[in-house]
Amino acid sequence: MSETPAEQPGAAPPPPDSEPPETFAARLSARYRIGGIVAPLITTVVAFLAGGIVVGATGHNPLSTYRAIFNGTGLNWLFPWVSGADRVDAAINLQQTLIQTTPLILTGLAVAFAFRCGMFNIGGQGQYLVGAYVAIFVGSSWAHLAGPAHVFLAVALAALAGAVWGGIAGFLKATTGAHEVISTIMLNWVAIWVGDYFFGLSGPFQGPDQFNPISNTVADSAKLPVFWGDPELQGLHVGIFIALGALVVFWVILNRTTIGYEVRAVGFNPSAAEYGGISVKKNYFRAMAISGMFAGCAGAMDILGWEFNLSTPAIHASSIGFIGVAVALLGRNTAIGTFLGALLFGALYVGTSTRQLDATVFDPQLASNLTLIIQGLVVLFVGADLLIIGIWQWRKRVRLRTRQPAG
Amino acid sequence: MSTVELRERLADRAVAGPKQVAITGTFLGILAAWLALPPATVRTSTVPIVLGAIAIALGGYAALRDERRVGYGAVAAGIVGIPLGLLVQHSSVSHLDAAFAWGTLLAATLRYATPLTFAALGGMFSERSGVVNIGLEGMMLAGAFFGIWGADKSGSWIGGVAIAMLAGGVFGLVHAIFAIHLRADQIVGGTAINFLSLGLTGYLFIQVYGSNGTPSLSTGHWLTGESIPDVTISSGNNFFAQVFGQLNLMIWISFAVLVLSYLLMFRTSIGLRIRACGEHPRAADTVGIDVYKVRYVSVVVSGMLAAMGGAYLSVGFTHSFNENMTEGRGFIALAALIFGKWRPFGAFAAALLFGFSTALAYAIPPAYSDTASSVLRSSALFQALPYILTLIAVAGVIGRSIPPAADGRPYKRQ
Incomplete structure (x- = not known):
């Protein structure tokens, strides 16, 4: 928490016309905002995938399970x-x-x-x-x-x-x-x-x-x-x-x-x-x-x-x-x-x-425990924003590197 | 040696220092309550009042002479001792005899304290190396489930405990990876471990055993070889035999682990390294200690010990598993660790105290089932006691509990 205070988005809905979008600060905050949405999204997707693996590994169909839960x-x-x-x-x-x-x-x-x-x-x-x-x-x-x-x-x-x-x-x-x-x-x-x-x-x-x-x-x-x-x-x-x-x-x-x-x-x-x-x-x-x-x-x-x-x-x-x-x-x-x-x-x-x-x-007793597993994974990955941000930046770096020889 | 020197020495000996005075005071404060209990059952109200008053006076004397911690401890013992003694005297002797059968009560104390001892010692390894472990509860629960599962599949309790330790170690490893390499917030990571373990053990429990529950002694397909055996030393009826005569093997193992942990942590260079990583990782790094390695090993060991506590609970004590069967014992273990100031014997003493309050919680309601007092007929308030005591301990009323300096701080190699 103490390490990355700057990444906490200050306000949920940003004031619309506070700053022109061209300044460095605005670009930076926009990047954080994107990271702010992307990290939880990746986290959730990964947690659901991992939950699906548990369901699949124990001999159930993850797709129909998630469909029934939905x-x-x-x-x-x-x-x-x-x-x-x-x-x-x-x-x-x-x-x-x-x-x-x-x-x-x-x-x-x-x-x-x-x-x-x-x-x-x-x-x-x-x-x-x-x-x-x-x-x-x-x-x-x-x-x-x-x-x-x-x-x-x-x-x-x-x-x-x-x-x-x-x-x-x-x-x-x-x-x-x-x-x-x-x-x-x-x-x-x-x-x-x-x-x-x-x-x-x-x-x-x-x-x-x-x-x-x-x-x-x-x-x-x-x-x-x-x-x-x-x-x-x-x-x-x-x-x-x-x-x-x-x-x-x-x-x-x-x-x-x-x-x-x-x-x-x-x-x-x-x-x-x-x-x-x-x-x-x-x-x-x-x-x-x-x-x-x-x-x-x-x-x-x-x-x-x-x-x-x-x-x-x-x-x-x-x-x-x-x-x-x-x-x-x-x-x-x-x-x-x-x-x-x-x-x-x-x-x-x-x-x-x-x-x-x-x-x-799908047995509801299993499913309620699946909820707990997904919750645990979400908390685990959310805590590791270093991992998520690392993946995000690595992806960008790869994209830059692949683009550089061409340009 | 001159006569003046000799006289001074004698004077030092004769008049007890303020610390000894305070310790005497604490003892008297405890005595104020204890004398009202069986076997003494003193029924005159002057005894607890006088003893408690002396305790407060001695504590005040010591506190004024710069022995604050023990001094206030004695004052607190007196303040708590008087009303407790008077309260106990209100209850009839037959009720007291039923509730305070010391032999069985202390044996029960050891049984309830053992899972706490294992998990608290585990927590000590992790936190002394600088990684906060809120996930003790989850690691313990993992030990409880995988202990039963392992004992069931391997047909022997040894296999059960081994598999439990493996599972606890894996959960410890997950916590370690997130806390050390990914530098995630350790409290968030521990919370995640608790959720994850609750979900995973519950899921596997339903998947493997379903609504029938785990095999048990009563359903027949659970052999005695799959339970951790009791060690029979004596089957007599004296006090010693009642307390120590028939204890589970895991309880004796917990004593051994306790002594070994103490020796390892405070008498070997390995322990010194672990503590260095928890107090000042940069300094430890500078002198060539691999902070990451030390922390990884400590957190994994912490998971294994917590899992042993869980395995004792399921394979040794209840012989079955239920969803969320640890019910906060991991948090009481954490409390014991804090209450015991991150020291092995301190944590063990706290575990005994909390185990005693649990034993009382189960002994008092049946003894008082015919009275009108709802406080005594319900065990709930005694169950809350460990948490209240810890709250008082962290607030520093009786001696502050201060964690290792780098506890909870991720370390980044340079």
Whole structure:
């Protein structure tokens, strides 16, 4: 991270008429932008190819597998020639994909925001979970509130809880220098086990069923309204708009506010920022709190949007926060990149689920693990931008060399 | 020797230094809680309060005389010891006797600590050479799956452990290539290893064994030769026999690996080289140490040791494999390494502490199943204890944990 600060594209959509395209700086930034799109693209293609090799090596057909996964995601809804019953199915599948994309955008932003301040927030999972706990508590117990106020309070307090959980790591880094990677990993597991205690058998927030470790169910007034599809069949809730709004908020904070300026300055070079009068410690805390806010909000989206309650096995199995790391890395910590990364991983998650994938083509249990393999490869290759950039430049050099004798 | 000198020497001997005072204080603080437990089960509340107060006073004395670290340690022991002792006294003696059967509790501690010890020692090799290893969890999981698979295919636990170590070594090699030659961010690389291992072991598990699960002792086609054997020293009923009488072979191997790791790391020139690469790679390079080679070997060894921990878990302990069966143990091992300040015996002590908290987490709920307290009836908060302790440790409340200077920094040859 620290090695290549200049390659982080400053803003997702570049200001259109800020500089004439002829200057050296503009050409340079254009090259970085191309590299910025190309590297994640190559990474994704390589990861899918490697995943295909695993599928092929274990005696399945990779092409039909990927085709079935693609149809399971519902992205074929976008093709105009899909019609009739297929189209109805595709719509339902696409709703599921977008339901998963919603929290992934937010946990992706949680990682990306801290990244821009030079920190690696692996704690998205813990921040997501404490947000979910608070959303359940507020959503199930303050039932006398009117609908909009109830939803608003539940989301706001969940985001606040996430901010506190992330802020602890930021505070520790600012005051004692404790590395945020270690403290956020520890906070993840504390959040998981505290949730296990809260909603487990005879726990303080266990639901009415005393033989199952499941929380109370969120009241109707706190549920996010469904705007596409049947609410009974888990249609798409309005949380997707909150997530899209968060992308805008992320971009505006980073690029149009003093807070964002300071955060980016610290991310580029903490000593220079300190010398320029920016408090590095304050920004460590602030960036982690804002990161946590995004992740906590993601927890609220899942709880108020479609889950409505939480069981302890679900707490242990949840990985939305961890996938957020892959989303942000693939999206190069920009708003648009995070959106595309979240869509990719949301689609993969849904496309390989037991409910969506055609089991006659490929076993969904295998497929969900294939998703993890692809995620792992994506993160592995994204981390090695030296490799990708090396290949990119080598290709160019080869092209130059082959052209030179002719000219 | 003049009489003045002699008198000074005697005075030095007679009055304990502040450090010894603080250590006594820590001991008293622990005693404050321990006396309330079986077998002593002291029931008067003055005992923990008085002992804890003395501990705090001694700690304060030492802290004022520039023995800050141990001093504050003693103060903390007193502050924690008093409420803990009082809390324990609230519980009935029969409950305590059921939960704190020391012999079985300590044997369980060793069982839970062993996978952590292996992985933490592995992590020590990697991090001492300057490569952060967040991927311990994934390497451990790989060891768990390939251990079972190898034992099943080769028909012997030795083959299982060997194949597990090979798999862990391969994952270590992948991490090493990305961390060393490609100079990728090591935390990102480790995260990738964790995802990759989770996916790959889950995929192969379903592909090879399907919904039937791995062969096990109960389904019949798993022979006892395929499990790592227990070593029976004594089958008596005394305390020693309860703790050490019937331990798995891997637990004894972990003790051996611990001692060997210590000797290798701190008593040989190889260890000196590894540490030099982790503290100041440029200087190491200048004196002719091949930094890349040292780091490669260290990270691969780290993967192999972590995989041994995983293999113990599957082949030696549960005799089966489940998807994601390590469930964060790799991260607890990482925590043990940090808690133990990147030293072998420190990491082992931390692993024992965390193993003890796991053993308690399994011993307390059944003993307290008839009480109203949800804290005691659920094991969850005890499971969270290792992570909270590590959080306190990295925050530096009781002595800061400082990593090797070049830990996590890619090195570029010149």
